[in-house]
Amino acid sequence: MSSPIHIPMAPIYVVDILGATLMILLSALCVSIARGLRRGNPENLLWTYLLWLSFGLFIFSMSRSGSHLVKYVLLALDLDQAWIQIRPITGSLNSLSFVLVGAITLFFSQVYAMYQQVGQDKALIQRAHREILELNANLERMVAERTRELSASEEKYRRLFEGSRDMVFICDGSGKLLDINQAGWQLLGAQEKEQLLGQNLLQRLLPADNQGNLLGRLQDRDFVSDLEVILRREGAEDSIGLLAVTVRRSEAGGPERIEGILKDISSRRWMERQLLQADKLASLGQLSAGVAHEINNPLGLILGYCQLLLRDLDPQGQLAQDLKVIEKHAVHCKRIVEDLLKFSRSSGTTKTRQDLNGLLLEVLAVVKGKFQVERIRVVEELALDLPRLTVDTDKMKQVFMNLIMNARQSITGEGTITVRTLLSKSKDKVLVSFQDTGCGIPAEILHRIFDPFFTTKPVGVGTGLGLSVSYGIVRDHEGEIRVETALGKGSIFTVELPVEAQG
Amino acid sequence: MQVHPEPEGLYSHQIAHLFFILSMAILVFWLRKRELIREPGWRLIQWGCVMFIVWNAAAFIGHAVEAEMTEESFAGRGWSRVFIVQAVISPLIYLLLKMDHLTCVPAILFLYLGLRKIKQRAQAP
Numbered sequence: 001m002s003s004p005i006h007i008p009m010a011p012i013y014v015v016d017i018l019g020a021t022l023m024i025l026l027s028a029l030c031v032s033i034a035r036g037l038r039r040g041n042p043e044n045l046l047w048t049y050l051l052w053l054s055f056g057l058f059i060f061s062m063s064r065s066g067s068h069l070v071k072y073v074l075l076a077l078d079l080d081q082a083w084i085q086i087r088p089i090t091g092s093l094n095s096l097s098f099v100l101v102g103a104i105t106l107f108f109s110q111v112y113a114m115y116q117q118v119g120q121d122k123a124l125i126q127r128a129h130r131e132i133l134e135l136n137a138n139l140e141r142m143v144a145e146r147t148r149e150l151s152a153s154e155e156k157y158r159r160l161f162e163g164s165r166d167m168v169f170i171c172d173g174s175g176k177l178l179d180i181n182q183a184g185w186q187l188l189g190a191q192e193k194e195q196l197l198g199q200n201l202l203q204r205l206l207p208a209d210n211q212g213n214l215l216g217r218l219q220d221r222d223f224v225s226d227l228e229v230i231l232r233r234e235g236a237e238d239s240i241g242l243l244a245v246t247v248r249r250s251e252a253g254g255p256e257r258i259e260g261i262l263k264d265i266s267s268r269r270w271m272e273r274q275l276l277q278a279d280k281l282a283s284l285g286q287l288s289a290g291v292a293h294e295i296n297n298p299l300g301l302i303l304g305y306c307q308l309l310l311r312d313l314d315p316q317g318q319l320a321q322d323l324k325v326i327e328k329h330a331v332h333c334k335r336i337v338e339d340l341l342k343f344s345r346s347s348g349t350t351k352t353r354q355d356l357n358g359l360l361l362e363v364l365a366v367v368k369g370k371f372q373v374e375r376i377r378v379v380e381e382l383a384l385d386l387p388r389l390t391v392d393t394d395k396m397k398q399v400f401m402n403l404i405m406n407a408r409q410s411i412t413g414e415g416t417i418t419v420r421t422l423l424s425k426s427k428d429k430v431l432v433s434f435q436d437t438g439c440g441i442p443a444e445i446l447h448r449i450f451d452p453f454f455t456t457k458p459v460g461v462g463t464g465l466g467l468s469v470s471y472g473i474v475r476d477h478e479g480e481i482r483v484e485t486a487l488g489k490g491s492i493f494t495v496e497l498p499v500e501a502q503g
Numbered sequence: 504m505q506v507h508p509e510p511e512g513l514y515s516h517q518i519a520h521l522f523f524i525l526s527m528a529i530l531v532f533w534l535r536k537r538e539l540i541r542e543p544g545w546r547l548i549q550w551g552c553v554m555f556i557v558w559n560a561a562a563f564i565g566h567a568v569e570a571e572m573t574e575e576s577f578a579g580r581g582w583s584r585v586f587i588v589q590a591v592i593s594p595l596i597y598l599l600l601k602m603d604h605l606t607c608v609p610a611i612l613f614l615y616l617g618l619r620k621i622k623q624r625a626q627a628p
Contacts, residue, residue, distance in 0.1 A: 012601050019604020026611040033618040037625060047625075050618060057611065091516055098519035098559075102526030105552075109533045 017072055020065030027061035030054040045115040049108065056104040060097035067094065167241070167262040173255035175202030175215050187241075187264055189234035202258070204232040205243060214245075218255055222247050231262065239266045277447055281471060284452055289344035292337045299337060302330045339465040342395065343452055343472035349392040356389060356396075356430060356497075357382045357421055363400045364419065367408070371417070376408060379418040386421055386430055387499055395473045402466040403434045403493050409457070410438025410491065423499075433494040440487040449483070470495075513570055520563045527552040527559070544624060547617030554610030558603055565600030 034054040037047040067090030074083040161168050167184030171177055177196050185193045188204070202214045208228040217224060224245045231239040245260035306327040313320040341347040364378060371378055407417045418435040441449060448454045450471045455464030467481075474481050478498055485491040531552045539545035 007598065012598065015602045015604055019602075019608050022608045023604070023611055026608070026615045030611070030615050030618055033615070033622050037618070037622050040622075040625060050621070054614075054618070057614065061611065088512055091512060095516045095519035098516075098523040102519075102522045105526035105530045108530050112533065112537055 013072060016068055020068040023061040023065040027054070027058040031058050043118075045111055045118060049104075049111040049115075052104050052107075053101070056097075056101040060094075060101050063090070063093045063097040067091075164261070166264070169201060169260055169262070171201055171258040171260075173250070173258065175200045175258065177201045178257075184262070187231070187233070187239065187262075189236045205229045205241070205262070206232065208240065214243075218245065218247050218258065222249070228265075229262070231264075239264050240269050241265060273447060277450065281450055281468075284468075285344035285472060288340040288452055292340040292344065295333070296337050296341075299330055299334050303327060303334065306330065336463060336465065339463070339469045340452065342398075343465065343468045349395060349476065351390045351392050353388045353390050354393055354396070356386055356391070356432060359391075359393065359397055360400055360419060360421065360432065363397050363404060366401075367404055371408065374408075375414045376411060377414075377416045379416060381418060381420040383420075383422040385423055387423070389430060389497055389499065391477055391497070392473070396477070399470040399473050399495065400432070400434075402470045403495070406466060406493070407434050407436035407438065407491075410436050410440070412439065424496075428499050430497045430499060431494055432497070433492055435490065435492040437490045440489055440491055441483070441485040442487060446483065446485065450481075510570075513566060517563055517566055520559045520566070524556050524559045524563075527555045531556075542621075542624070544617045544619075544621035547613050547620060549617075551610050551613030551617060554606055554613055558606040558610055561600050561603050561606055564596075565603060568596060568600060 031051070031054040034047070034051040038044070038051050041047060067087075070086070070090070071083050074080070162181050164181055165183050167181065167187050169177060169180040169184050177199055180188075180193055180196060180201075182193070185196055188196060190196050202218075205214050206229060207214060207217070208230055214224070214227075214229070224243065227243045227245075229241050229243045231241050233239060241262040242265050243260060243262050245258060247255045248257040248259070250256040306323050310320055310323050310327070313323070338347065360382065361380075364380070368378060404417065404419070411417075415437040417437075418433075420431070420433045420435070422431050423429075424431060445454075445456070450467050451464075452468040453464040454468075457464075471481055474495055474497070480496045482494045482496065483491060484494075531549055534540050534545055534549045534552070540549050
């Protein structure tokens, strides 16, 4: 038998000590890294598991390598017996640490399954979140689009509302104004819309047919169309309007909203009246001309025979006196007939170029003295740049005389007559106006003043042909006569004569 | 009450080693099954587990061999203690197995490197 070989244990001890130290160091580093991972995402189960595993291995390292190091320290201190005594304890701890690490490791599959489930759930939640976000974005897009459409619609109807030339309004069930467009508040004579809001508009719209107020009519009707109403305006004359109203009812059946459109037809009505007047005067002119022509010849014969008989009779005799009465009245009739012919524009005219200011001054010279005595002041405001017009001198003088005398007769006591001439801004008309400070003309007879034989004077004082004749003469000169009057304040008669037509 | 004579401690420890081996093997199995080893970090951890299995196996055998030895196999005390080789193979195996840190330290080193890699990837933007 060979002799035994003695192998020193020191190198093994050195490897053991170094290895044990490295084990502790590396396992501590593992714990540190695993903690860092978990701190980065505490909800990640896998990182939590790695931290457990690292802790388990650290405990394992501390138990195993720690006991090794203790062993070498005790051996170095010659405390072999002490090591023999604690060795079973460290060995048991080692066994426990193995089991601990093993147990942790066995959990991996469950932890990973949970990790995957959480991951899937998270993905599902994220997908659902994305879908919700997309739906939300889609909804927002739809809302924005709908809002844009609504805004466009609102703007369109607002433009229609505000841009309308007719009054458009919305009232509550009692007629109180809620909204009105610009044309509306301007027509009502307000300075701004807010001035009218809350006022009862329906009380200012009076049906022209005088058959009950508007609100009363709307109690049992859902709409009213083409109703002529008189519109009471602030600080201005009433207007005439054509009204269309729709009523929206509440569940109880009463009016809740009253929406309407009012068209101002005052101008149209004025035009219609003017046309009617012109029509009427034209018809009267034709009639007058016919009558005048028929009467003119017999009158001429009556006058002729009267004068023949008077030539052979004693001027002082009774028969001669009677014939003179007949002649006087026949002459009067003839003058009327001549006036009628002038009104109907059937009499002959001789037109020459004249200065209207000159004609006016001639007429005024005739009446001035008389007016001075009667304390009537005559003011002349004559334009110096008037063109000469081609007119029938006598007839135009008659027009001026008629209008001046009319002005005089409207004044009771003292007063002023202002005579003006001026060239229109467009320089196509010459305007001659006669303004008095008289009593004015009542509205109800205004449309009749140019009618033949219409007069407000007592019987025998006037024939009622002055204005008719003037109208006929002015029309014969292709001109017009306009009247503006204010009761108690006076009137203005304006003769408009065209410049171009006069050559 | 059951009596626990001397060999029971060794058996418990050996069973713990076997349990350790089993758990590490199961972990390797799941890492592969779940295809986590496609990632470098988990692949390193897998190698750590393998090294722990090797270490446990070595430790298990080492403990078994050590159990066969008597005080006569050694001489001296402390740092001057020597191992008296009586036979040719078994004692040499014992020496190799005694230096189990050669497998244990790489195992924990793999684990450390694996964790570091995982952390780097987790923190990458």
